[in-house]
Amino acid sequence: xxxxxxxxxxxxxxxxxxxxxxxxxxxxxxxxxxxxxxxxxxxxxxx
Numbered sequence: 001x002x003x004x005x006x007x008x009x010x011x012x013x014x015x016x017x018x019x020x021x022x023x024x025x026x027x028x029x030x031x032x033x034x035x036x037x038x039x040x041x042x043x044x045x046x047x
Contacts, residue, residue: 014039 011019021036 018042 017036017039021032021039024030024032024036
């Protein structure tokens with residue numbers, strides 16, 4: 001669906017780092033790089 005509206009999708013740094021942290025943890029890699037260990041917790045935003 002997004003491809004109908006724009007030619008590219010850009011993700012923020014925090015989104016990429018959270019994805020990378022999940023990728024590491026799904027594979028059982030617990031020795032994470034510093035940037036992945038120090039992410040702040042997610043917060044729910046009521047919209």
